[in-house]
Amino acid sequence: MIRIQTDDFDVGQELKKISSVDNSIGAVCSFVGLVRDFSGPRDNEGEDDKISSMTLEHYPGMTEKQLAKIEEDARSRWELSDVLIIHRIGRLEPKDQIVLVMTASMHRDAAFDAARFIMDFLKTEAPFWKKEETGSGSKWVEAKSSDAGNSKGWEK
Amino acid sequence: MIRIQTDDFDVGQELKKISSVDNSIGAVCSFVGLVRDFSGPRDNEGEDDKISSMTLEHYPGMTEKQLAKIEEDARSRWELSDVLIIHRIGRLEPKDQIVLVMTASMHRDAAFDAARFIMDFLKTEAPFWKKEETGSGSKWVEAKSSDAGNSKGWEK
Amino acid sequence: MKVLYFAWLKEKTGIGEEDISLPQGITNVEGLMEFLKNRGGGFEKAFSDISMVRVAVNMEHVKILTPLKDSDEVAFFPPVTGG
């Protein structure tokens, strides 16, 4: 299931829902991405570069389409009982939750692999853009080349 | 932090605590193991083999010592802001949560790797034993050889 | 055709979305980018370095030599940074 929302989410509640789907679920892997208060390598930045807030923009329609494709791809690679992807949009502050990927399976290897796979592809395929506000102004976050490398690693 | 307890845990609450430790945390990976209602390959078992409950025994003292060692080992391999391991003991029923491993880091690769590493070693090093109750009696769960293989894979 | 702009491409062009007819002689994404850049002003800035621009046609990521037809939805945006 894919959810794009401005509201926060509760991982405990989502876990309760997903684990009650089926008595065969033995493993649930959950990944949560959080807003940090800095963006680059930590020691290169002064107080002015501390992030006070962040705004997440997306491409409605394409986001859901790309995430559904990633979910489907994960389900074809691993035996998964359920998959949940929640991504927040709008204004967020340091420590806020941005994204949740939750994968449920009979086996822990499948749950771990699938969650990581989904995060790697979400980072390179899902049309979200972050703009950070700092003491010295606002700027669009630049993509990391390591993210492109991570999703390439899954190609068969 | 290591906790051995009979009580259930709330992953959402634990996540809130761990992510408020430090504004540099960008990634939290949580693994939850759940009680399934069957143990072997699914289609080999009839109604009588359905698990009605399970009892978890452990070796007090050694459990904490082994888990602390696994946590320390994970912290030496990856840059982690925090680590939480909760393992329940006593009587559990299908769908109940058994174990939580939660790892917080600046980066998602470290969080994923560390959580998986801890689970792999917990499965082979931490002195817990499961006894399953089914319609046809009770039996001690046998260790899976795949678990031993998983923890060997991390050896340097 | 519907053309969409996101993140700093939206800020530079000053618009999020517009409806245009596929211009005469333009057959692919690269041609459309050149056409938009030639409008000058914010569009020239937005497309000054096309190595910084990513494209989706009908909500799928595509390369710049992808052919276009008038019914397509084309979106321009920087490399994604979600998650």
Next chain:
Amino acid sequence: MKVLYFAWLKEKTGIGEEDISLPQGITNVEGLMEFLKNRGGGFEKAFSDISMVRVAVNMEHVKILTPLKDSDEVAFFPPVTGG
């Protein structure tokens, strides 16, 4: 020395814990297992196939040739199945 039994070793021997003196001539884990097995009854059953038994000395996993001293805490149990 303190000797502990867990899971089905506890069920077969009928005890979870006992205090014994390191028996004369016993120098390592293997010797102690042989000694316990020779008690007969539940102990003989518990140690009938030592490939099924795992050992910890002072709460560390050890191999069966590990030497023992009288102040050690020794535990016998099946392969672990937590998580």
